[in-house]
Amino acid sequence: MALSLAERTEQLNAEQRLLVKADRDIEEGWLRLRNQEDLVRELRTDGHDTRQAERLVELLQQTLVEWERHRTLIEQRVIYLREQVDPASPGGR
Template identity: 60%
Template structure:
């Protein structure tokens, strides 16, 4: 892969990382809100099984996004090393 292609791919991956961070934060907020709903339902004497199930699903999705984020960060590190290795020596 040419250095320009690597640099372009690096930019793409960095944008994906920003998006992954945003998605992770959004999932975290959804989890907190749903946990609040569970507490409200429980306090009102309501059945919370389905609401708790939704919390579990949200947490599974969050874990997937966190794994995806790790892979993106690893790809960025790899591309940064590749781009740095291809840079001409200053001198």
């Protein structure tokens, strides 16, 4: 069954909210990563074992890569839904 314009518009609005959240989460994630990298440098300078802290940096980096991939999927869905809601607009914009 095909979705109505109202249903597609509702989906578009929901995806746009998810895109805003993804942007915010990614920005906060990069901030956490930079903070962790600063902590690793401090620990290293003070002569502490940094293996676990370095592992956390790696995990944060991997997580951010996945978040950015997910954000791209959300963005593609937004573009698709915009085209469904307003086919006359180029790229749905």
